[in-house]
Amino acid sequence: MPSSRDLAVAVLREPLVHFLVAGALVFLVLSGRPPNATERRIVVDEPVLESIFNRYVQSFHRPPTPEEIDGLVQDYIRSEVYYREALRLGLDRDDEVVKKRMRNKMLALSGADAEAAQPSDAELQALLDKNPARYAAPPRFTLQQRYIGADTPALRAAAKAAIAAAKPGLAPALPTVTSAMPDRFDDASPSDLAAEFGDDFADSVSNAPVGRWTGPIVSGFGLHFVKIERLKKAPPPRLEDVRQSVENDWRFAAVRKAEDASFKSMLRGYDVVIERPR
Amino acid sequence: MRRRLMVAALLLGTSGLLAGCDQLKKVAGGKDVVVKETEFPERVLWGDTHLHTANSVDAFGFGVRLGPEEALRFARGEEVTSTTGLKAKLPRPLDFLVVTDHAEGLGATKALYDAPRLLIRDETMLRWYDMMHEGPAGSQRAMAEILDARGRNALPKAMLNQDGTAERTKSVWNSNIDTVERYNEPGKFTAFFGFEYTLMQGGNNLHRNIIFRDGPDRVRTVVPLDPTYKTTTDEIWNYMEAYEKATGGRVLAIPHNSNLSNGLMFELTQPGGGPMTAAYAKRRAQHEPVVEITQIKGDSEAHPFLSPNDEFAGFGVAGWELNNLLGNQPKVPSMFAGEYVREALKRGLLLEQQMGVNPYKFGLIGSTDSHTALSTADENQFFGKHTGNEPNPARVMQEQNLGTRKGRFGWHYLASGYAAVWAKANTRASIFDAMERREVYGSTGPRMTVRFFGGWDFKDADLKGDWVRAGYRRGVPMGGELSAGKKGAPSFIVSALKDPIGANLDRVQIVKGWVTKAGKLQEKVFDVVWSDPDKRKPTGGKVPAVGDTVNVATASYTNSIGAPTLAKVWTDPEFDPSVRAFYYVRVLEIPTPSWPAFDAVRYKLKLPPEVRVKQQERAYTSPIWYTPTKA
Numbered sequence: 068m069p070s071s072r073d074l075a076v077a078v079l080r081e082p083l084v085h086f087l088v089a090g091a092l093v094f095l096v097l098s099g100r101p102p103n104a105t106e107r108r109i110v111v112d113e114p115v116l117e118s119i120f121n122r123y124v125q126s127f128h129r130p131p132t133p134e135e136i137d138g139l140v141q142d143y144i145r146s147e148v149y150y151r152e153a154l155r156l157g158l159d160r161d162d163e164v165v166k167k168r169m170r171n172k173m174l175a176l177s178g179a180d181a182e183a184a185q186p187s188d189a190e191l192q193a194l195l196d197k198n199p200a201r202y203a204a205p206p207r208f209t210l211q212q213r214y215i216g217a218d219t220p221a222l223r224a225a226a227k228a229a230i231a232a233a234k235p236g237l238a239p240a241l242p243t244v245t246s247a248m249p250d251r252f253d254d255a256s257p258s259d260l261a262a263e264f265g266d267d268f269a270d271s272v273s274n275a276p277v278g279r280w281t282g283p284i285v286s287g288f289g290l291h292f293v294k295i296e297r298l299k300k301a302p303p304p305r306l307e308d309v310r311q312s313v314e315n316d317w318r319f320a321a322v323r324k325a326e327d328a329s330f331k332s333m334l335r336g337y338d339v340v341i342e343r344p345r
Numbered sequence: 346m347r348r349r350l351m352v353a354a355l356l357l358g359t360s361g362l363l364a365g366c367d368q369l370k371k372v373a374g375g376k377d378v379v380v381k382e383t384e385f386p387e388r389v390l391w392g393d394t395h396l397h398t399a400n401s402v403d404a405f406g407f408g409v410r411l412g413p414e415e416a417l418r419f420a421r422g423e424e425v426t427s428t429t430g431l432k433a434k435l436p437r438p439l440d441f442l443v444v445t446d447h448a449e450g451l452g453a454t455k456a457l458y459d460a461p462r463l464l465i466r467d468e469t470m471l472r473w474y475d476m477m478h479e480g481p482a483g484s485q486r487a488m489a490e491i492l493d494a495r496g497r498n499a500l501p502k503a504m505l506n507q508d509g510t511a512e513r514t515k516s517v518w519n520s521n522i523d524t525v526e527r528y529n530e531p532g533k534f535t536a537f538f539g540f541e542y543t544l545m546q547g548g549n550n551l552h553r554n555i556i557f558r559d560g561p562d563r564v565r566t567v568v569p570l571d572p573t574y575k576t577t578t579d580e581i582w583n584y585m586e587a588y589e590k591a592t593g594g595r596v597l598a599i600p601h602n603s604n605l606s607n608g609l610m611f612e613l614t615q616p617g618g619g620p621m622t623a624a625y626a627k628r629r630a631q632h633e634p635v636v637e638i639t640q641i642k643g644d645s646e647a648h649p650f651l652s653p654n655d656e657f658a659g660f661g662v663a664g665w666e667l668n669n670l671l672g673n674q675p676k677v678p679s680m681f682a683g684e685y686v687r688e689a690l691k692r693g694l695l696l697e698q699q700m701g702v703n704p705y706k707f708g709l710i711g712s713t714d715s716h717t718a719l720s721t722a723d724e725n726q727f728f729g730k731h732t733g734n735e736p737n738p739a740r741v742m743q744e745q746n747l748g749t750r751k752g753r754f755g756w757h758y759l760a761s762g763y764a765a766v767w768a769k770a771n772t773r774a775s776i777f778d779a780m781e782r783r784e785v786y787g788s789t790g791p792r793m794t795v796r797f798f799g800g801w802d803f804k805d806a807d808l809k810g811d812w813v814r815a816g817y818r819r820g821v822p823m824g825g826e827l828s829a830g831k832k833g834a835p836s837f838i839v840s841a842l843k844d845p846i847g848a849n850l851d852r853v854q855i856v857k858g859w860v861t862k863a864g865k866l867q868e869k870v871f872d873v874v875w876s877d878p879d880k881r882k883p884t885g886g887k888v889p890a891v892g893d894t895v896n897v898a899t900a901s902y903t904n905s906i907g908a909p910t911l912a913k914v915w916t917d918p919e920f921d922p923s924v925r926a927f928y929y930v931r932v933l934e935i936p937t938p939s940w941p942a943f944d945a946v947r948y949k950l951k952l953p954p955e956v957r958v959k960q961q962e963r964a965y966t967s968p969i970w971y972t973p974t975k976a
Binding site: 127167214245246248263265287289311315319 | 528792794845909
């Protein structure tokens with residue numbers, strides 16, 4: 068992820084931005100002349116030369132030779148002439164590539180500030196409060212698991228009967244099928260269980276009673292009995308514990324939000340009429 | 346933000362012991378996270394060790410605009426918007442990710458794209474610049490030309506400006522380090538530092554992914570090694586050794602796409618000819634403990650030419666067996682032996698027999714090599730090799746040539762694969778260490794859980810008890826070594842669970858390779874345990890096919906055949922204690938629809954008959970080696 072400075076540099080290196088934004092600045096601020104397509108004077112003065120020179124150094128990491136400077140100036144003049152003539156002819160107006168490039172540059176400009184911004188604790192806390200579940204530590208299950216075989220109607224019925232008949236504290240009387248599935252988990256999160264058995268199993272366990280054998284619980288492999296021995300629910304998340312995740316989300320969203328906001332503020336300056344054919 | 350991160354880095358640096366220790370991570374709030382390793386690996390971790398983003402020269406050229414941050418968020422299970430505007434979310438998050446952008450010209454295409462046009466003097470570069478700015482189609486054409494020029498060593502001089510390149514590489518690398526570190530969360534999700542060293546000789550693929558065990562403080566002391574100027578395996582190993590010496594850190598290399606090396610990846614000789622030296626073999630084994638066996642650009646396990654008796658050889662070789670990576674050199678059958686992993690493992694035994702060192706004693710993983718910043722290896726949600734073949738109606742039949750030659754089409758890409766790691770914790774150190782001891786396996790996409798132990802006294806009864814603990818106590822796990830000294834033949838515990846949300850299993854096989862005293866390379870595939878054994882009796886030494894429930898018209902299948910779990914204690918019936926051998930496990934799923942079948946349903950396509958619409962996905966474990974005491 069580029070820093071704001073890198074982004075700014077990248078943006079200023081863009082040819083179109085160079086001509087439009089940087090060019091505007093050079094003309095407006097340094098030469099005191101507005102950027103105007105109808106302007107017939109092309110002035111290559113010291114600030115212009117300096118900016119040509121600096122951009123060359125930025126790209127090639129050495130100063131241009133006098134011959135190269137001559138070439139760059141000739142090219143600058145050529146570009147200015149073509150550019151202004153093209154504007155005069157309105158060639159920018161129906162050119163999708165030009166439109167898209169400029170749109171991208173505007174986007175980069177609007178996102179750059181957000182990229183560099185530093186959120187306050189209050190902002191991060193607000194984001195955390197909006198969706199505490201997203202940042203909360205998961206509940207932790209300590210449980211035993213017995214795999215009893217592939218999911219068939221007969222086995223389901225047998226499993227239900229076995230659970231109903233099971234004496235308190237004792238496992239249901241159905242044989243366990245040996246498998247590579249761990250038969251006990253210590254402090255496993257629902258996502259640990261989902262990775263092992265699939266989401267459905269994890270969901271069922273999350274809703275299962277604690278302290279006794281229950282089932283049959285269905286997984287991608289078939290049917291299981293489960294006994295949750297201990298369930299630890301996490302306290303609500305504190306910013307100090309989850310700051311990195313919240314800040315990652317904040318920054319990721321902030322860039323997009325800034326782009327959106329900047330678009331909306333520009334949009335306010337326009338009347339948009341959509342005429343639908345009748 | 347950069348300033349703030351610099352301050353954070355300084356703070357970390359001054360806290361002495363904390364710096365460089367992966368188990369402890371100072372989070373922004375100033376809290377230490379301690380992740381304990383379990384006694385032995387309890388849960389398999391899934392990840393991708395091979396992913397490209399907008400910072401890769403070719404990925405950017407092919408159109409991707411998503412960077413490492415989006416890649417990391419996606420791998421962690423967040424929804425992101427792909428470059429072509431599609432919403433993308435993994436059905437299940439990954440446990441770890443290595444963003445491996447090409448070191449060569451890191452960020453270069455983006456820089457060319459972003460450069461002031463009037464400063465581009467070179468006519469060829471100007472042409473590419475304009476093509477890239479035309480839009481996605483032009484960009485992909487430009488990229489094909491750039492790759493082709495690279496293959497012919499004909500890149501414009503201005504593009505090879507070393508000083509400029511070095512500075513840009515450092516800047517992109519440092520900015521990546523910041524991003525990766527922000528998303529690394531020990532115990533929950535591991536984000537590694539890494540890059541791809543894209544070594545290529547005349548279009549022949551000798552690529553390596555370089556993965557660091559360490560944190561930002563050490564990794565920041567180096568920059569990725571650019572294969573434009575450093576063009577041999579010796580140079581990357583020098584780089585790795587220098588890094589380890591200077592920082593006390595650790596780094597490993599994972600070769601990939603041996604199937605596109607035109608026989609050069611696993612040579613019997615020294616690179617460039619002459620007998621292989623023990624020194625070379627030793628260095629290679631030391632730095633390259635793992636090989637990527639399967640990925641989007643084909644599968645490198647076994648080729649039918651080399652393994653005519655293996656009816657399951659040849660998975661994902663179509664299109665890739667025609668020529669080398671850039672398609673500028675056709676392949677002839679004599680090259681296959683240096684390209685496919687099973688043969689390489691056999692060659693390793695032979696070389697060890699000849700000179701005492703095995704250069705090819707490596708473990709196996711899969712990974713994607715996706716160039717979309719999205720690690721997708723599921724058939725029903727495959728985002729393609731690069732942005733040009735993110736989901737769209739034309740991608741199955743589109744020509745997909747990395748250079749400008751012909752012969753490969755979209756459907757030749759595989760929605761493959763992922764790396765499975767038996768680590769003792771989800772941290773950089775633990776995952777890296779598991780790779781070093783080769784306790785890893787590769788999958789073509791489905792997340793099957795596979796255990797494999799070798800020992801001398803495993804019995805059927807072991808499967809009734811705590812056999813995982815027994816496996817570690819009385820034997821070695823996948824990637825391990827058995828040496829003689831015990832009576833009888835080695836026995837193996839092998840167990841496979843289907844992907845909990847995927848297809849049932851057809852069978853579990855053990856692939857044995859050995860070398861006779863006369864130096865003849867041999868292999869045999871044993872069906873060890875399979876579904877419906879009562880109905881499927883072996884005939885002529887082979888278990889009959891499992892059947893097929895795939896409905897191509899709806900891109901669906903049912904689990905009415907196959908088994909959810911398979912396990913067995915197996916003893917080699919043909920064991921010869923005086924002969925070097927390796928054993929690895931191959932697990933096959935029942936047939937399932939491939940990604941072109943899903944595309945056909947999604948876009949209502951009529952596909953030509955040659956297109957692969959179903960397949961038996963699989964997992965390959967690292968081998969266990971047997972070495973006689975006196976060979």
